[in-house]
Amino acid sequence: MSLRFRNTLGGELEPFQPLEAGKVGLYSCGPTVYGPAHVGNFRSFVFADLLRRYLLWSGYSVTWVMNVTDVDDKLIRRAAAEGVSIKELADRYAERFEADMRLLDIAPPDVMPRATEHIDDMVMLIERLLERGHAYRTDDGSVFFRIDSWPAYGRLARLDPEQQRVGERVEADEYGKDDVRDFALWKGPKPAEPSWSTAIGEGRPGWHIECSAMSMKYLGASFDIHTGGIDLVFPHHEDEMAQSEAATGQRFVSVWLHCAHLRMGGQKMAKRTGNFAVPDDVYAEGISPRVLRYALLSTHYRTGPDFTEAALATAASSVERLATVLLALDAYRQERADDASLAELLEGTREAFRGHMDDDLNVAPALGAVFDLVRELNRRLADRALSTADAALAASALRDLDSVLGVAEDPTAPQADRAVQRLLDLRVAARAERDWARSDGLRAELAELGVTVEDTADGQRWRRSTEPVHG
Numbered sequence: 329m330s331l332r333f334r335n336t337l338g339g340e341l342e343p344f345q346p347l348e349a350g351k352v353g354l355y356s357c358g359p360t361v362y363g364p365a366h367v368g369n370f371r372s373f374v375f376a377d378l379l380r381r382y383l384l385w386s387g388y389s390v391t392w393v394m395n396v397t398d399v400d401d402k403l404i405r406r407a408a409a410e411g412v413s414i415k416e417l418a419d420r421y422a423e424r425f426e427a428d429m430r431l432l433d434i435a436p437p438d439v440m441p442r443a444t445e446h447i448d449d450m451v452m453l454i455e456r457l458l459e460r461g462h463a464y465r466t467d468d469g470s471v472f473f474r475i476d477s478w479p480a481y482g483r484l485a486r487l488d489p490e491q492q493r494v495g496e497r498v499e500a501d502e503y504g505k506d507d508v509r510d511f512a513l514w515k516g517p518k519p520a521e522p523s524w525s526t527a528i529g530e531g532r533p534g535w536h537i538e539c540s541a542m543s544m545k546y547l548g549a550s551f552d553i554h555t556g557g558i559d560l561v562f563p564h565h566e567d568e569m570a571q572s573e574a575a576t577g578q579r580f581v582s583v584w585l586h587c588a589h590l591r592m593g594g595q596k597m598a599k600r601t602g603n604f605a606v607p608d609d610v611y612a613e614g615i616s617p618r619v620l621r622y623a624l625l626s627t628h629y630r631t632g633p634d635f636t637e638a639a640l641a642t643a644a645s646s647v648e649r650l651a652t653v654l655l656a657l658d659a660y661r662q663e664r665a666d667d668a669s670l671a672e673l674l675e676g677t678r679e680a681f682r683g684h685m686d687d688d689l690n691v692a693p694a695l696g697a698v699f700d701l702v703r704e705l706n707r708r709l710a711d712r713a714l715s716t717a718d719a720a721l722a723a724s725a726l727r728d729l730d731s732v733l734g735v736a737e738d739p740t741a742p743q744a745d746r747a748v749q750r751l752l753d754l755r756v757a758a759r760a761e762r763d764w765a766r767s768d769g770l771r772a773e774l775a776e777l778g779v780t781v782e783d784t785a786d787g788q789r790w791r792r793s794t795e796p797v798h799g
């Protein structure tokens with residue numbers, strides 16, 4: 329079986345075929361940087377990261393583009409309330425977003441274009457829509473997309489044409505439009521709002537046009553995969569698709585993938601529900617970024633996981649099991665013949681993992697395959713049935729699978745600082761002298777520093793896995 333995705337456009341499971349063999353153009357709607365992104369947003373970004381990692385693991389080269397929305401109504405209002413420029417506010421929260429991404433081990437996208445740096449690209453796209461009769465101007469200097477001119481409108485969200493935008497709030501500044509369904513490509517200038525002087529007049533871009541302009545600039549008029557949260561299907565992605573295809577006459581995106589919301593107590597998780605709103609709230613409870621990452625990615629992307637303390641506890645014990653078996657494999661030394669069945673075990677796990685992930689990124693059974701392997705390796709370690717070389721081979725196979733998941737080890741974990749190293753050395757010495765009381769006392773001291781020590785047949789091992797991350 330080869331890689332298949334459930335395409336939101338049409339709703340079918342389809343074999344994945346990139347436009348250019350071996351290469352994938354991937355676009356994800358990024359953050360609006362008017363405040364810190366909440367945990368629910370990171371569900372969608374962790375999903376996109378998992379997708380990119382899996383594509384890379386499968387041998388594709390991937391160009392990942394994620395936009396940063398640095399001008400919109402919320403940002404303008406917040407900046408005005410704080411008495412700072414929109415640039416200052418956007419810079420602050422873009423930096424915060426990138427720091428949050430690093431903690432969650434989301435590798436930086438290849439390009440993170442900012443809306444305000446691509447006004448010309450948006451204006452060019454709007455000019456084309458005006459030329460082709462898919463857009464019109466209103467008296468206040470705004471430009472709207474004419475939905476009547478585009479019969480394919482509603483295909484992505486599978487809307488009944490009669491139902492479109494019924495009940496949707498009409499913005500006060502949008503009363504000039506011809507049809508209630510039409511959406512703003514360009515907003516005419518208003519006092520106390522930032523605006524740009526352009527070929528289509530003074531004003532600022534609408535939100536939808538920025539994603540069309542920036543995705544096509546970096547990935548071409550047609551590209552492979554577009555991701556986002558389920559709430560973006562309509563109207564944002566419907567509008568993106570309509571205006572892009574109306575402007576270019578080409579298919580915009582091959583595969584649309586949408587991630588379900590995280591649910592807290594049966595409710596969609598968003599800033600207003602409070603409690604665990606942003607990743608820092610989770611870390612403040614002593615939960616590590618890797619555990620949060622695991623909790624966010626371990627449920628299929630189209631299923632909304634319940635984000636509960638129980639789910640986080642399960643995530644913590646899973647991450648712990650992975651970290652522990654890797655430590656044990658690294659420390660393991662045994663002079664004996666190689667385990668003849670190990671290669672087959674590792675290859676079988678790899679194939680099971682691949683089979684599940686190829687099936688529309690079915691991550692839960694893929695993780696199941698990994699933990700079956702962990703259980704089997706723990707058994708062979710306990711029986712000392714592996715050679716030193718076997719253990720190294722098994723560790724490298726596990727790390728290879730974790731290169732997709734990014735949950736087993738923390739690459740940013742600090743090395744032992746001097747104080748910790750000294751206590752660890754003292755404890756080795758105490759144990760060599762069979763001074764168990766002193767050894768236990770040193771273990772307690774280390775625990776206070778957030779360091780867990782374990783004694784094994786291969787000696788003392790330590791880790792910082794339970795250390796909370798601050799700031």
Ligand SMILES: [Zn+2]
Pocket residue numbers: 356357358539564
């Ligand atoms: Zn977007």
